[in-house]
Amino acid sequence: MAGSxxxxxxxxxxxxxxxxxxxxxxxxxxxxxxxEEKITTYVEEIRQRHKQRTWINL
Numbered sequence: 001m002a003g004s005x006x007x008x009x010x011x012x013x014x015x016x017x018x019x020x021x022x023x024x025x026x027x028x029x030x031x032x033x034x035x036e037e038k039i040t041t042y043v044e045e046i047r048q049r050h051k052q053r054t055w056i057n058l
Contacts, residue, residue: 002015019050021042021043021046021047023042023046024039024042024043024046027039027042
């Protein structure tokens with residue numbers, strides 16, 4: 001639908017995708033006492049898994 005509207009209005013269409021890792025927020029809680037290196041590794045692993053599941057990898 002968005003593509004059709006953009007074409008009919010001679011407009012550019014920008015599509016974005018964002019994700020939020022729920023686990024990261026819990027790991028960064030002050031009482032979690034989790035090392036930053038472990039959090040970074042976890043987030044990168046989740047990002048890689050998410051990237052493999054997307055249709056378009058840029």
